[in-house]
Amino acid sequence: MPLADAITKASKVDVLIIGAGPAGVMCANALAMAGVNVRIIDQRPVKVAAGQADGIQPRTIEVLQSYGLGERLLREANQMHMAAFYNPSPSGGIERTSRAPDVTAPSARYPFEVTLHQGAIEAIFLDSMEAHGVSVERPIVPTSIELSQSEEELKDVTLKHLNPAEHQGDSEIVKAKFVLGADGAHSWVRKSLGISMDGEQTDYIWGVVDMVPDTDFPDIRCKCAVHSNNGSCMIIPRECDLVRLYIQLSDRDVVDPATGRVDKSKMGPDKLLAVAQKSFKPFEISTSSPIDWWTLYIIGQRVASKFSVNERVFIAGDACHTHSPKAGQGMNASMNDTHNLAWKLAHVLRGWSDLSLLKTYEFERRKYAQDLIDFDKKFSKLFSGKPRTEENQDGVSHEEFLEAFQTFGLFTSGIGVHYEPSAITHNQHQSCASKLIVGERMVPHVFVRAADARPYDIQDVLPSDTRFKVLVFVGNIADSSQADRVRTLADEIGRPESFYHKYGHEAPSKVFDVLSIASAKKQDVDYTGATYAAQAPEQHWSKVLLDDTDMYARVGGGGYERYGIDAQRGAIVVVRPDGYVVIVAPFERLEDVHAYFGSFMVARS
Template sequence: MPIAAVAKESEVDVLIIGAGPAGVMCANALAMAGVNVRIIDQRPAKVAAGQADGIQPRTIEVLQSYGLAERLLREGNQMHMAAFYNPSPSGGIERTSRAPDVTAPSARYPFEVTLHQGAIEAIFLDSMSAHGVIVERPIVPTYIELSQSEEELKDPNAHPVILKHLDPSEREGDSEIVKAKFVVGADGAHSWVRKSLGISMDGEQTDYIWGVVDMVPDTDFPDIRCKCAVHSNNGSCMIIPREGDLVRLYIQLSDRDVVDPATGRVDKSKMGPEKLLAVAQKSFKPFEISTSGQIDWWTLYIIGQRVASKFSVRERVFIAGDACHTHSPKAGQGMNASMNDTHNLAWKLTHVLRGWSDLSLLQTYEFERRKYAQDLIDFDKKFSKLFSGKPRTQDNQDGVSHEEFLGAFQTFGLFTSGIGVHYEPSAITHNQHQSCASTLIVGERMVPHVFVRAADARPYDIQDLLPSDTRFKILVFVGDVANTTQAERVLRLAEEMGGQESFYRKFGHGNPSKVFDILSIASAKKQDVNYTDLPPLFRQHWSKVLLDDTDMYSRVGGGGYARYGIDQQHGAIVVVRPDGYVGIVAPFDHLKDVNTYFDSFMAQS
């Protein structure tokens, strides 16, 4: 398609198309990193109500790493308990059990937070705005082209992506051509970017049809403020309590409720929020549920489970979020998966744009996130089938039993919480020395734990010292430095790590502390060690030395070495990636393997 002459041309490092959860997460992360970024969206305004609403424990940790969790926790509703209802022998439903909402023992925030998508996006929009980035809307992209020049594609400073867009409120002549180094398509399940690049979505659509309604209920149902899975002979329902007094109901529908027999397609005109509520009322008997207020939001959907055949084209155009994976919303994964896609991508783009890493680093985005998406679809197929299946009763012995459903709910807990996300070995994930930190799993997120600062005994969760600031965190578990022999080992390691052949100097780009943040964690007790005992490299600031000990009142802290499976005498090196995932662990005498790790993807100063 030839491009007509236009009035405006511009260049940008990263252009993001779509300002949903994946897009705003990406834009905010890049804006905080000082990247030249623009974000456009074809919607004239942000989401006002409804849509996605659940934030999982791992995603709360991620928001905390950007300094955004406090607002989420203040504005949102917390779900701590789940309740399960099944058919009663006397007709209607009865509660079968209650259980923790989250089955993830190491979760720092062992609960889900629910808040409507627009409010969640607003947290990012306000943060972006403070860094000078706003969503440009309504902007409709009309044409995208990727250069065929290998020279351009291999030059990280080139702008090989040409994108034409126009403001629908303006004349065609006022459209703009943008030349971008990278483009991120975060434009939803019907992604224009994905379709324009000919990327297929592989998978299938189920037969399960569900309605969703957000409202303030009038009810005598005792677990209305808990997450509830309701299996009734009339169909299944799910309750998700929301901010304030709002509640979301997911209501299973039959074909006759919503399918047009002539076309075989869902006809939204056959159903409305009042009819949805009427279906739910049958499933809730003997309990009453209605509303005297306005319906906040409602929709219908058929569960589809698909993954894009690829997540990038030549590591120059990427797709993220619903643009590359779709699944049912009842496990609360959509928005979380979407935001974690671009959390994974943003630091990699930043490193390449700064010249810190090779373009090859960007290949790990698809490698890591596409496998996760496939795992998510596999999980969702099992969970959707269990949730949408008929309950087991006296007359239906082939149905889903409560034990089967509860077992799946708990077994999948690590996955659904995000805590169990595991990235396979790659250029940025080396697990050859896993045994030296046996329970700090390489490829998984850094497990939270409270340590105390050596200088003043102030307790800190280690995650709060690992912000998403694009730096690799080098955690040196220095062992018992009160022991002379160990203190000498630590000194030798500092000399080796500070040498010209070490990764720290080799990839430090003239100021290693901008690329790497070193923290030291000693197993010695607060009465026995001074932070000044450590070599200067391992105490670059008084706040960077921690102890695996309790606070002054023995309320928190201690036991960190044991929790991570690290020898208290000899210690270990732990490299945490900028996204909070463990990249490599190694004993002191294998620093060369840490050097090799960084050699595989970083660019020399």
């Protein structure tokens, strides 16, 4: 067939996403909600039905909640609140050594992990995308990508439709302004661009099996780390009655002596369960139900040498970092990659920010990936190492493992992710809000709305809607001198040369969402009299909050203290669209806020 006849069509799109795993659907949904012209393709004819990744960390729950998806996740998923630790017993077999909270992250809004199979998690995004008119196109594979030397020109990506409609060719050329490769550890996009994966493969071989257990093991519905003389296991309780077992294997179990490679045919779910049964003694574990899913893997810890090419083609998720699955980071890291990228793409496409903003994606997420690999090497070594016993004093002690489990809690939960200073993260006035760390996510806290005393978690009034949130902690506006300071600030923000109007283009409220948070009490303030920070006619009555309790004193209050903000004088706090604090400043340094936005945003023409 001549090439011309094989071409189905030529099309244009703002963002083409290759791969509909967690990273891809997170990005597609965020862009669809932002009104961006986006397409997402995948080579699989159908979505994932079972197995794969299954753990969602506390920070990622907050992220899903910011898109309006948290409630469904919590409704469908299993919650893990407690972890249990088992070690060799002096009498043989294993015994429980301790129990502890599953999450060590005091400021977590959701202080637990949730588990749900990857297909069900992806379905949450797929349904949301479809509500915004975007669906995954399957089965389609990319066959070539051509990068333009000009920033203004589009990128050509040739797609092959594996199941084309009758009387249509199977080839399509797409001109895309931006391309995202979210196509997994064997990423075609990464390989096509010649991006290397740097790192190494460990000698640890593990099996995974999802099943409904029949067992007398007392902590089967808790996250468990089991160290036995027969090897290590991890238990992850799942939705409904399912449980996932991670089972450490020896070379003789799965390695072909002739090739030195893992031979999956030497192992199956029944054999995996037999290995686990030895590690669980004196407890019994089996199943009378069909195995839901199983696989084998060797831990590989690698990071891509770069995450983008010319700030036009990006890679995310497993395409740019791979690591052990047992710390529950893979899907979380992947989705948070594209949560970081999506709003930046939207801002550039709308002309609000220049292309330099996209450089911060690699700056922020590659450092995070490297930190993740460093953590994973330590955690995998501890988890896969032999337990310390009287005969093996060089092994891993329970105390050593538990200390690492708790020490790494802020990192593994996602709560402690920290972005270093950059064009979009300025920390020169950190002391104005000493406990709101610039470069970290906005700490959750309950405030009440001035108009009706309805309590709200601050995160719920900061949705991921591509807007910068300007939180003006106006202090005690019941005091006349403070009220004067706030009025002066309001006048300055209202001027044409302020960031609000200079970078807000024709509709500043679509770029910036300004909220006022007073330290005065509900009995002393009428929202109609509360001086708000931006003299914008679209300022809504719902945008004035108070640092006070609800009507029954059950929640709220103490927010200024928790954030380290002076309750009398207040402060300005800017939160970027993905929920991270990026600059704090006193009222008298508003020019630094202007300069912050001027470092990457495009001024109104």
